[in-house]
Amino acid sequence: MKETTSQQFSSASPSCCPQGSVADAPLAEALSCSELEESREMEKNGVLTAELVSSCVTQLGRFGTGLQHLYHHLSLPSHNLCDISVLCKYVHLQKLEVPHNKIKDLSCVSNMPYLVILDASHNEISNFFGFQPPKNLKEVNFSHNRMTKMKDLSAYSSLSKLDLDYNSFKEIIGLEQCCKLTHLSLANNKISRISGLDSLLLTHLSLRGNQLERIEGLENLRSLQVLDLSLNRITSLSGLQNLHLLGSINLEKNLITEIQECKHIHDLLLLRDLNLLGNPVQEQQDYRLSVVFLLQHLTVLDQEKVTPEEKVSSVNKYDPPMDVVAARNHMTHLVYQLMQPQILYDSTLPSADSPYPMLVLTGPQGCGKRELAHRLCQELSEYFAYGTCHTTRGPYFGEENGIDYHFVSEEDFQHMIHMGKFIQTMPYGGHSYGLTRDAIEDVAREGLACCVHMELEGVFSLKNSYFEPRFILLIPTQVEKYKGHLKSRGLYTPAQIDIAVSRIELYANTNRQRPGFFDNVIPSDDWEEAYQTLKQVVKEYLLLADQEGENNRASPDNTSTASSHEPEEKPPSPSSRSGSRTLTSHSAKTLDPSDSSYRNYFTKIQAELSPQKNTAELASIRRREQLVREAIVGKSPGVYSQLFKSSPQTAPSSLQHHDAGTHFSEDSSSDESCASSALSVPSSAGALSGLVEPLDISLLGHALETPKDQNHNDPHPDTDRLAAVVSPSSDRRPGSNIKPVLPPIPTGRKTPAAPSPAPSPRPSPKAAVTEGDKR
């Protein structure tokens, strides 16, 4: 009968013959009734007939050299078919879909050399690829069949997609030569071990619902992008670490118990989607945050989108950036402090235009900063005193309690924290370190600037406080020498030395990534050299170097420069004078407006400022001046303090204020600020700009020259300095690394040693001081 039908097709339309031709319908009409009956009977028995074929073909296309028009696709889903041998004659088919039938035998496919896509899913086929290989066969779906054994598929080298889900394969074999295979699915089989995939270029692999206990044999699947290993018995993610193109891993319903397993996929930077639902690991505390933290590139975890908030909180929880740690540290101490009856720390109160001056030497342990701090305080004892921190570590040989540190027990340290004593604390090397408000206040009460040393974390913390110290980084650039020095101290274990050495990078990175974070960077390899540089830098801050320079230099050059800029020398404003009269002796000496350095400087500023002002700048200056005036007469302290909170006062703006606002001197309450302003003349951070450039450790030795050298090399040191100071970038803001002068210690801070009961003349919002609360 089959034969007959084909022949009928053939004779009726030779161009289309049995191959599902365009003339199928008229041909069907040509069949006699009895033949139709017979055909229907056959279909009932699951035998595919030409009639049925003719009604299910699609995709008309050309075929053969004669360019016949033939249908290329045949789709016969759910027809209860068990015999499709009629298809032997449909040699031109490119796509054959016969899913959801009862087919056992696919040998007809041997006659379809052009077949590209074959879907024989949901049938009863047990013979794996039981037909001659069509040479272009690319996609095969044999899912939901009865296959048990794979065989060599080297003859099917065009295969790119192979779906073998829901069979009974126990082993993966025979795919070695399928070098074009990119998608392989063997879900819901009985595979207990991954093998035979080594040489493939798979991008998608599913082994869902097998009996796998470990991930193996995937090491070389470097092209893999999507992997489904759900519903197995896998306990570890080991075995995935080399699959760098993986973007999605499904491990739902396995036996993974440890969050740490995620470390195996930590380096898969393209991984976006991970599913660990139904694993015991879900029970772990903070499971989701931990996984989000370990795999920071994920966008979907357990079928749920990873939110930016989750990412931030995971990082803040498990590896908080230094800013966050510092902010927490600051908050803790602030809260504890606020919980105590308030004490007035008048000597260190931030005034509106100049904070209490502090010098912080920072750098890795044992880089010499402590000794440098001591020596600086000794040699510049009229300016600085050492701020003694507290520590819970025991004293080294020769250390004195109260001088090197206040050595306290951990219990006392904790108690002090709760009593709100500290401004910042930091754990280091298993001990606690902290700087108390009292330590600074003790120094401030003497009318001196406080000099302390601390690790980087302490610096971050202090940056949150209302103090605005100058931070000087002392950094070893010769690592071996530094190591040797640490060893020779005989105080540290190798592990401690390693930690100290590793932190050099931390400092260098901070300097590189945060321009302006440190006010100066000084190599600490040679202690004496470091000290001389430090001293020079500090003198620059104090304007002592400038003054010395002025005194030493015969002034023709200088004078000529100054006079060339100087249209007419203006006398210092009355406010400046009144301010200068109220200075402490050393400060007054430094900044006496009658002093030539001040005059020159002042004149230069005028010259520098005048020609450059545009209308917007002038308006801005006028606004600031107005605010200052209002603040001084008590109209708008809030705005005033806000104005300077984020941008500490530098000399030029002070000078402008003085210049424009002669009324300063009329308000006695503004004496301090006037004095401060008068003191705030620029120093030479600009001249030391080489030292404040982001640090490249390797180049540091080269890049850093002594300030003196730089001054020599700089043809216009003063001009540059001025430019740096007067330019808007001299305000402290991201990217600015110019904070040139140590602020003055205003008059009145040299109060007697006993705690001062005097209320602040201008309470600071940050100080939160209440006279009534004072004890």
Ligand SMILES: Nc1ncnc2c1ncn2[C@@H]1O[C@H](COP(=O)(O)OP(=O)(O)OP(=O)(O)O)[C@@H](O)[C@H]1O
């Ligand atoms: N309050 C503080 N906050 C942060 N770090 C601090 C503080 N006080 C001290 N440190 C730093 O803690 C580190 C350990 O201090 P310690 O005195 O035990 O070290 P050291 O071996 O004597 O080295 P160094 O000579 O650098 O002080 C040092 O780098 C020190 O500067």
